[in-house]
Amino acid sequence: MHSHVFFLTRDPLSVPVARRRVRTRIASWGVLLDEDARLALDTVTSERVTNAVQHSDRSMFTVAVYVSVRLRRALVEVYDGSIVLPRRRWAGADAESGRGLELVECLALAHGAERTERGKRVWAELALPDQPVTRRQVLAGPRRAVRAVVNAIGRRGRPPIQAPYCPGSTRPAVPAR
DSSP, X not given: OEEEEEEEESSTTHHHHHHHHHHHHHHHTTOOOOHHHHHHHHXXXXXXXXXXXXXXXXXXXXXXXXXXXXXXXXXXXXXXXOOOOOOOOOOOTTOSSSOHHHXXXXXXXXXXXXXXXXXXXXXXXXXXXXXXXXXXXXXXXXXXXXHHHHHHHHHTTSOOOOOOOOTTOXXXXXXXX
């Protein structure tokens, strides 16, 4: 399990900074992202951070990212000073905002929000693509290497884990394993 926490100021320029820092940190852990995973990670991070910038009443907020390569999951959390939990809004066809929660629901395997002692925590869990067997796994020991190879071979042919079907999506839903 890898984890990283960083702080950002409540400024619209923090949104691209957060995207870049999350993506860079995940890459530094040797996790490979395909185009779908990168798009989902960037979009969810942007949505969560944008809400913190717009709705927090404090000058700073916290972003945390956790990755489990074994489980093929990434968790993005944002802590801000507002106690108001996000809620689904209806956005008209011409509206420039109001679709963030719907996007997160479509891209994340799971998501949520809860109040904390200092405000709230919003989070989203995302699927990561299969990762190649690394040299580190091979050097870690024969049992672990064999297990990694068997798992990699066993995953071939299975469809990737995706979020539930979203209205307007052309992809069919694939049930979670």
